Amino acid sequence: MINIVLFGKPGAGKGTQAEFLKEKYNLTHLSTGDIFRFNIKNDTDLGKLAKTYMDKGDLVPDEVTIQMLQSEVDKNPHSAGFLFDGFPRTLAQAEALDKFLESKDQNITATVALEADDNILVARLLERGKTSGRPDDQDEEKIRNRYDEYNQKTAPLMDYYKAQGKFHSVNGIGTILEVNERLNQIFDKL
Numbered sequence: 385m386i387n388i389v390l391f392g393k394p395g396a397g398k399g400t401q402a403e404f405l406k407e408k409y410n411l412t413h414l415s416t417g418d419i420f421r422f423n424i425k426n427d428t429d430l431g432k433l434a435k436t437y438m439d440k441g442d443l444v445p446d447e448v449t450i451q452m453l454q455s456e457v458d459k460n461p462h463s464a465g466f467l468f469d470g471f472p473r474t475l476a477q478a479e480a481l482d483k484f485l486e487s488k489d490q491n492i493t494a495t496v497a498l499e500a501d502d503n504i505l506v507a508r509l510l511e512r513g514k515t516s517g518r519p520d521d522q523d524e525e526k527i528r529n530r531y532d533e534y535n536q537k538t539a540p541l542m543d544y545y546k547a548q549g550k551f552h553s554v555n556g557i558g559t560i561l562e563v564n565e566r567l568n569q570i571f572d573k574l
């Protein structure tokens with residue numbers, strides 16, 4: 385069983401690459417952003433709560449996110465492995481994930497970061513906002529806030545995983561297939 389964390393700033397291409405990786409390596413793809421958006425669309429209590437944070441580009445509180453993620457993992461008891469996309473995003477989430485997996489005699493196999501320059505990413509997000517309908521993609525201030533959240537809360541996780549010898553990174557600039565090929569090279573060695 386392999387459990388992978390896909391890292392990257394907003395717009396780095398995590399969702400796009402996860403679609404390829406989940407097929408090729410037979411992984412269950414869990415995107416916390418997608419799960420929150422699904423709940424918002426269906427107007428659930430979780431969706432209503434998450435929306436107040438997401439619309440501003442803030443992170444949803446840890447307790448809410450961790451609990452949601454754990455219940456999604458538990459919905460897939462026969463999974464051959466998970467591809468976590470957009471989770472963990474804080475140190476508390478990373479620690480909770482380690483503990484949770486440990487309670488199931490599992491662990492994180494590796495984390496892979498998609499690296500890209502902020503200016504390229506902001507342009508990508510504004511472009512995506514024209515068609516995605518996502519309020520957090522349509523306003524440069526909200527986008528910049530997501531980068532601030534990332535730099536303050538998520539970037540320190542790289543050191544957390546480096547210390548465990550589980551950190552890899554690939555250049556996220558190039559065609560979708562080029563980036564996919566770089567990721568496959570890492571995944572094939574796990």
Ligand SMILES: Nc1ncnc2c1ncn2[C@@H]1O[C@H](COP(=O)(O)OP(=O)(O)O)[C@@H](O)[C@H]1O
Pocket residue numbers: 393394395416417418420437438439441442443444445446449469470471472473474477520530
């Ligand atoms: N692990 C998480 N912890 C807290 N909030 C999260 C988490 N994952 C997603 N969110 C919320 O969902 C929003 C969108 O996430 P996501 O779809 O992964 O987009 P992106 O990485 O492009 O910003 C985030 O800005 C945040 O508000």
